[in-house]
Amino acid sequence: MTHTLSSTASSSPAPRAYLSRRYRLSASHRLHTDAFSAEENRVAYGKCNNPHGHGHNYTIEVTLGGPVNPLTGMVCDLVALDAFAREHLLDRFDHQNLNTLPEFRSSVSTTENFTREVYRIFSAFPHAQLSRVRIEETSNNSFEYSGPDSNRKAEGI
Amino acid sequence: MVLLTRKAEFSSAHYYWNDAWSSEENQRVFGRCANRNGHGHNYTLEVTVAGDVDPITGFVVDLKQLKDILEREVIQVYDHRHLNLEVPEFATRIPTTENIAVSIWERLDGKIPNAKLQRVRVYEMPDLFADYYGER
Numbered sequence A: 001m002t003h004t005l006s007s008t009a010s011s012s013p014a015p016r017a018y019l020s021r022r023y024r025l026s027a028s029h030r031l032h033t034d035a036f037s038a039e040e041n042r043v044a045y046g047k048c049n050n051p052h053g054h055g056h057n058y059t060i061e062v063t064l065g066g067p068v069n070p071l072t073g074m075v076c077d078l079v080a081l082d083a084f085a086r087e088h089l090l091d092r093f094d095h096q097n098l099n100t101l102p103e104f105r106s107s108v109s110t111t112e113n114f115t116r117e118v119y120r121i122f123s124a125f126p127h128a129q130l131s132r133v134r135i136e137e138t139s140n141n142s143f144e145y146s147g148p149d150s151n152r153k154a155e156g157i
Numbered sequence B: 001m002v003l004l005t006r007k008a009e010f011s012s013a014h015y016y017w018n019d020a021w022s023s024e025e026n027q028r029v030f031g032r033c034a035n036r037n038g039h040g041h042n043y044t045l046e047v048t049v050a051g052d053v054d055p056i057t058g059f060v061v062d063l064k065q066l067k068d069i070l071e072r073e074v075i076q077v078y079d080h081r082h083l084n085l086e087v088p089e090f091a092t093r094i095p096t097t098e099n100i101a102v103s104i105w106e107r108l109d110g111k112i113p114n115a116k117l118q119r120v121r122v123y124e125m126p127d128l129f130a131d132y133y134g135e136r
Helices: A038-049 A078-093 A110-124 B021-036 B063-078 B097-108
Strands: A016-029 A053-069 A130-136 A144-145 B002-014 B039-051 B116-125 B128-132
Touching: A016 A078, A016 B097, A053 A078, A053 A110, A078 A110, A110 A130, A110 A144, A144 B039, B002 B063, B039 B097, B063 B097, B097 B116, B097 B128
Parallel strands: none
Antiparallel strands: A016 A053, A016 B128, A053 A130, A130 A144, B002 B039, B039 B116, B116 B128
């Protein structure tokens, strides 16, 4: 069966879709801020303030949005996205202690802050527009960030 | 307004190929997905509809009715089929996850009584999925 693709079949604008990819990494952290006393840290962070740290298997879901390219049927090249994630996410954070990394030198290594950092990283992905980053810290806790001006997206509209 | 999501699964074969390109170009862009013998996935479909809760039934939509619509419009057409060869929209559209989401939207839009289609999400694998909200 032969076919031609719809780049010539329709003059309506390309549908805009969102592609999401999940990556997994394992890292340790400790929730602690120098702005609080030792006692205040214990109250604020509970067992997450354990001086020796603890760890998680993080699931990081990155969502990119854009027109579906009529030639490829894709929002973005998955191979390019995976290579970007390998270099800028997995090679930097997997099997690390987050508190020792420069990204968390001046902010607490909460998953809220980690989510914002991953959003900052993927904002630089050159082939599609970042829409949202969602991180599951455990199967019970997840965090989402859609950038500074995106209440609309956060509501899933 | 309340959002309601129904899941369904289908298993299909596909490959990625653009006839306007040479074989080498298809291999370069699509890699293993360009194997003309096809490969397959267990897809998971999530259809989200939005509507007001009926004060008498307490439903946004009758889930059985929604299940039957998904079955008739999507599952019977896609499940255990070769998408490129047996599903008409993919004669002119590469069956990527994005295009499957768009195509399912087009199949369902306007067919669900008393509710508005809100989102179509298609998982090709647990770690890869596409969302379509009807935007152009």
